[in-house]
Amino acid sequence: MLDGATPSVLDVKDLKTTFKTRGGAVHAVNNVSFHLKAGELLGVVGESGSGKSVTMMSLLGLVPSPPARITGGPVMFEGQDLLTASDEQLRKVRGARIGFVFQDPMTSLNPVFSVGYQLMEPLRKHMGMNKTRARARATELLQLVGIPDAARRLDDYPHQFSGGMRQRVMIAIALACDPQVLIADEPTTALDVTIQAQILELMKDLRDKLGMAVIWITHDLGVIAGIADRVLVMYGGQIVEHAPVRELFANPKHPYTRALLQTVPNVRGERAPRLRVIEGQPPILRAAPTACPFRDRCEHAFDRCSRENPARRPVGPVHDVACFWDPETGAARDV
Numbered sequence: 001m002l003d004g005a006t007p008s009v010l011d012v013k014d015l016k017t018t019f020k021t022r023g024g025a026v027h028a029v030n031n032v033s034f035h036l037k038a039g040e041l042l043g044v045v046g047e048s049g050s051g052k053s054v055t056m057m058s059l060l061g062l063v064p065s066p067p068a069r070i071t072g073g074p075v076m077f078e079g080q081d082l083l084t085a086s087d088e089q090l091r092k093v094r095g096a097r098i099g100f101v102f103q104d105p106m107t108s109l110n111p112v113f114s115v116g117y118q119l120m121e122p123l124r125k126h127m128g129m130n131k132t133r134a135r136a137r138a139t140e141l142l143q144l145v146g147i148p149d150a151a152r153r154l155d156d157y158p159h160q161f162s163g164g165m166r167q168r169v170m171i172a173i174a175l176a177c178d179p180q181v182l183i184a185d186e187p188t189t190a191l192d193v194t195i196q197a198q199i200l201e202l203m204k205d206l207r208d209k210l211g212m213a214v215i216w217i218t219h220d221l222g223v224i225a226g227i228a229d230r231v232l233v234m235y236g237g238q239i240v241e242h243a244p245v246r247e248l249f250a251n252p253k254h255p256y257t258r259a260l261l262q263t264v265p266n267v268r269g270e271r272a273p274r275l276r277v278i279e280g281q282p283p284i285l286r287a288a289p290t291a292c293p294f295r296d297r298c299e300h301a302f303d304r305c306s307r308e309n310p311a312r313r314p315v316g317p318v319h320d321v322a323c324f325w326d327p328e329t330g331a332a333r334d335v
């Protein structure tokens with residue numbers, strides 16, 4: 001376990017992303033704050049549309065603006081604020097100091113180039129390697145992520161790899177320039193949970209071997225259960241709970257986290273007999289939140305939850321929650 005003295009490599013304060021659409025504004029990310037420590041594996045969990053991808057893409061300057069407007073901050077990384085950094089500075093950070101694997105096809109593998117070409121490109125661009133060195137390093141990277149017969153496979157194209165192998169290739173590309181931080185956005189479909197678990201296990205090995213920090217984005221708390229150090233739970237564009245993974249499983253505080261936990265399969269892979277797909281619809285993020293985003297789906301909501309958006313408050317040394325309800329007493333928290 002990492003202690004309080006481990007320095008942060010990434011420090012995000014009050015990040016907000018709003019999209020201007022024909023139907024009005026969409027408040028996709030609302031005052032998101034978190035930090036990432038050197039060498040740690042941070043899980044980010046939440047249902048579809050909760051703002052996981054937009055949060056990470058915003059801090060890397062990967063959401064087109066317009067339509068997006070990104071405010072708040074700072075987002076400190078290696079002594080600079082990524083939100084005010086120039087395009088050129090951001091390009092140096094992206095794919096080099098911060099590697100990423102996004103679910104967005106725009107930022108994933110290009111079908112018309114061989115895998116070797118796509119691996120060698122960042123090595124030549126950011127690391128100044130010549131072709132021979134880049135090729136040797138590309139082979140090494142494919143070996144590192146567990147692709148058999150790596151040297152020969154460099155000349156293959158993305159469609160010649162299975163879904164799981166393609167994801168390994170994307171991780172290899174993200175790792176090419178020895179990043180300080182790797183952000184991995186789990187594909188929503190295509191890969192089954194077993195392959196996801198294998199890839200996450202691989203990330204953990206690589207983290208141990210290479211010492212980088214990892215942010216792992218997922219829908220499934222079960223996938224990160226045994227592997228993450230800390231977890232952020234997102235709902236409606238906000239972080240609603242944050243805790244070390246074991247603490248979150250043992251002592252979940254937010255009604256959304258508690259509902260989410262009931263959907264996690266047990267060790268035999270069975271889901272709870274009363275499969276709790278959380279009822280209700282995710283919020284439409286049309287207005288800046290002035291109430292708790294979960295209130296309409298929450299079995300514990302009371303009037304204050306519709307009047308005020310609860311701020312995150314500490315409930316333990318490394319545990320905070322944005323909720324007015326107290327699971328210990330079953331009543332409103334006295335705040």
Ligand SMILES: Nc1ncnc2c1ncn2[C@@H]1O[C@H](COP(=O)(O)OP(=O)(O)OP(=O)(O)O)[C@@H](O)[C@H]1O
Pocket residue numbers: 019020021026028046047048049050051052053054055067103188219285
């Ligand atoms: N270009 C865009 N224009 C308008 N709204 C957008 C745009 N991109 C994302 N959004 C909205 O931002 C919100 C957050 O989306 P985001 O992709 O971050 O969710 P997510 O948590 O990553 O979901 P998933 O698990 O499905 O990947 C959603 O309501 C989405 O509709």
Ligand SMILES: [Mg+2]
Pocket residue numbers: 052053054103185
């Ligand atoms: Mg996403």
